[in-house]
Amino acid sequence: MKSGETRDTSAEGPDIKDLSKRNPIGKVAILDITDKMDLSDELKAYYNHLEMLVLERTEELRSINEQLQKEMSRRERAEQLLRHEKDRLQNYIDVVGVMIIVLDTDKCVSLINLKGAQLLGYDKDEIIGKNLIANFIPKDEQNKLNAQFSMCFKGDLTRNYENIVYTRAGEKKLISWTNVPLLDEQGRVIGCISAGEDITDIRLSEKKLRRYADELKCSDELKLLFIDILRHDLLNPANIIKGYSEYLLETMAREEEASIVEKIYHQNEKLIKIINAASMFGKLETTEMINFEELDLLDLLRKVSSGFAPLLEKKGMTLECPATGSYPVYANPIMEEVFSNLISNAIKFSPEGSQVVLDLEDKGSSWKVTFTDSGIGISDEHKEVIFTRFKRVSGEGTKGCGLGLAIVKKIVELHGGEVGVYNNPSGKGSVFWMQINKA
Incomplete structure (x- = not known):
């Protein structure tokens, strides 16, 4: 610009x-x-x-x-x-031998074991989810079973009640049940565990046994009646023979005839003993109901042994009983028969001039009574046999019917005791013994 x-x-x-x-x-x-x-x-x-x-x-x-x-x-x-x-x-639970069922509160099956399924005749899947009472219980027993489950759902354990269940084949099985409440973590009842045992065969067996017991009872009553009749009918003529024999022995002068009558008399005595022994053994075989009372074994032993004084004197024998004190037991007075048989045998099988020793020993919870003789003794193979009826080991100069020791054993066993025999420690004779619980 x-x-x-x-x-x-x-x-x-x-x-x-x-x-x-x-x-x-x-x-x-x-x-x-x-x-x-x-x-x-x-x-x-x-x-x-x-x-x-x-x-x-x-x-x-x-x-x-x-x-x-x-x-x-x-x-x-x-x-x-x-x-x-x-x-x-x-x-x-499948290996358990009883039926196991788990039910919910609607009584529907939520679990069942193999035994239960087999008993009912179904597969497990066919049972799961079904109402137990509606599907497997007869109508006339449903109310009873509902009441049992109601108790279980309230928390109560119920056991040993029985009811019928139906199987697939239509069979009726009697089951004995035990119910246990099934609880959740808070303790609330959410179901029931039931264990059932098939007792059908057991009940049938019980019925058969009861029927058989009734038959046996009737048979025993008939047997007892027969024994009483037999004893009465046999003893009557035997006692008549005894009476006449005694009269003839007192009045008959000729020695030869008296000898014959004496043989009749002794054979008749033997017959009476056999009848009495068989009658007693028969009754012991048929009844276990005997009354017990408190007895003292030593008193009983002395009482029975005193009755053998004449026989001991005749054979020049002595009887010793060193025991002292009290020996209480609960027993029936029939125990006298045991002592009588054992003392009689000890005297019978012992030589003249010998000694029989009766003694009692304390064995803790029981008393042991021993009858020691110095007679011919008993071999080992015969020690068990001699307590069997009609089994007798023969000895020189001895006679018997083979019932005495069988009666002894039966009476002792009825008292819960034992009886036996062993060799006399002195080397000759036998020691018979019996053991019975203290009172």
């Missing part, structure tokens, strides 16, 4: 002053840019904050997912373990 020329500013744009005049706010364009810059920073900060929140939430979700995966794994393992334990429980 040349000197002196005036500059035209209109073409260069509006003057700042003019702009200021037109925009009284002044520096408006600069202020707007600053606000925009501030807003952008806020957006960035907010975005960063959102990004941080998303990251935090993502981390939380990842952690929750890991925990969920672990929980699912634990649950899966628990379910596997539960299935394994359930299978093992099923195996256990």
Whole structure:
């Protein structure tokens, strides 16, 4: 531009002053840019904050997912373990010899073992889910069984009640039940475990046994009656023979005839003893009901042995009983028959002038009575046989019917005792013994 020329500013744009005049706010364009810059920073900060929140939430979700995966794994393992334990429980109850049924509170079967399924005649799957009472119990017994289960669902254990169940084949089985309440973790009753035993055959056997016992009782009564009649009818003529024989022996003068009558008399005496022994043994075989009272064995022994004084005197023998004191037992007075038989045998099988020793020993809970003789003795093979009826070991100059020791053994056994024989420690003779519980 040349000197002196005036500059035209209109073409260069509006003057700042003019702009200021037109925009009284002044520096408006600069202020707007600053606000925009501030807003952008806020957006960035907010975005960063959102990004941080998303990251935090993502981390939380990842952690929750890991925990969920672990929980699912634990649950899966628990379910596997539960299935394994359930299978093992099923195996256990399948080998049990009684019926095992688990019922829910609606009395529907949730579990049954192999024995139960076999007894009812079904597969397990055909029974599971079915109502036990409605499907397997006769109508006339359903109310009784419902009452039992109601008690169980109240928490009560019920045992040993019986009812009929129907099998698939239509058979009736008598079952003896025991019910146990099934509880959850909080102790609430959620069902019932029932164990049932088939007692059908047992009850049938019991009926047969009762019928057989009745028949035996009737048979025993008839046998006792027969024994009494036989004894009465045999003893009557035997006693008549005895009476006439005694009269003839007293009045008969001729020695030869008296000898014949004496033989008749002794044979008749033997017959009377056989009849009495057989009658006693027959009754001992047919009844176990004998009355017991407190007795003293030593008193009883002395009482019985005193009756043998004439026989001992006749053979020039002595009888010793060194025992002293009290020997109480609960026994029947028939025990006298035992002592009488054993003392009689000891005298019978001992030589003249010998000694018989009776003694009692304390064996703790029982008394042992011994009868020691110095007679012919008994061989080992005969020690058991001699206590059997009609079995007798013959000895020189001895006679018998083989019932005495059998009666001894039976009476002692009725008292819960034992009897036996062993060799005399002195080297000759025998020691018969009996053992009976103290009072």
